[in-house]
Amino acid sequence: MPAASSREHSASAGRLGSGPAPGPHDAEVLMRVQGLSLHAGGRELQRDLSFDVRAGEVLAICGASGCGKSTLLRHMIGLQTPQTGRVTWVAGGEPRDVHGDDPPRREIGVAFQAGALWSSMTVGENVMLPLELYADLDEAQREQQARFKLALAGLPDPATFDAEPASLSGGMRKRAAIARALVLDPPLLCLDEPSAGLDPLTSARLDDLLLRLKHEVGTAIVLVTHELDSLFAVADRLLFLDVDAGTATALGPPAELRDHGPAAVREFLTRGRPPAAHPSEETA
C-alpha cells in the first residue's frame, strides 16, 4: 500500500499530496491534477484542487452529494474542460494534457455510474468496441481479448459474450462495463459509483474484483463512492471534497482520516457506526 505522507492530512490548502519535491519512496505518478476548479450550471463547485494519482493505488473521491465528485472525474478523463487548472498524464514519456491534442485515451479506462453498455450490441461487441477504435487487432484477436477481460472481470461463462446487456443482472452489467474499461490494459481505471444500486453481497464481490485488479494486474483505480464499507475495503487514499469549504480538505488513508482527519471528514467516515467497527482495522 502506498504510504501517504503527513502533509496529506492537512486541511489547510487544496494542494494535497502534490508537494514540489517527491521523496525517493513516492510511487510513480500517473496523473497530476493542478489548481483545478470545477464548475456546473454557472457556479463554482470546487476550487484549487491539486493532487496526484499514483501507479497501483486505489484513490477514492468522497464528499456529500452534489459536491462535484462526478464532475471531477469527468475533468480527469478529459470529458469536461476546466476553466482553471490542468490535468496532466505524466507517466511514460512527455507529459500530456488530458484536454490537449494527444489525450491519454488508451491509458485511462472508464466505467460510469449509468453502466453505459450499448443495448443494441451484445456484451462481447460492447467489450470489443475500444479495441476496434484504438487497437490494431483482427476480429479473432479482439474476441480473444474481450473474452479474457470478461473472465478477468468475473464473467467467465462463454455464453455471456453473445448475451444482450439487458439479459444480465445489474452486478453482471457492472462487471461487463469494467471488462470493457480494462480491454486496452490501461494503467488507470476510473469508476463512478460502481456499487450504486447493488445489494451488499454483490457490492462486496465487486470490491473483491477491484482488489484483484489492484493486486494481480497492478491497475490504479480512481473511485467515486458513497459506500463506506467499500471505501474502507479497497481505498489506499481518500480525497475529500468539502461541499461547504468548496475545496478538498483532506487526502490520506481512510482509517487515518477517520481517526485524525478534519471534523467534517471524521463525521463523514463515522456516520451511523462506531469508529472502531470499521473493517479497515483488519484490511489496512
Ligand SMILES: Nc1ncnc2c1ncn2[C@@H]1O[C@H](COP(=O)(O)OP(=O)(O)OP(=O)(O)O)[C@@H](O)[C@H]1O
Ligand atoms: N451539466 C450540468 N449542468 C448543470 N448543473 C450540473 C451539471 N452537471 C452537474 N451539475 C450540478 O453540479 C453539482 C455537482 O454534480 P456532481 O454530479 O459532480 O456531484 P456529485 O458529488 O457526484 O453528486 P452525487 O454524489 O449526488 O452523485 C450538482 O448540484 C449537479 O446538479
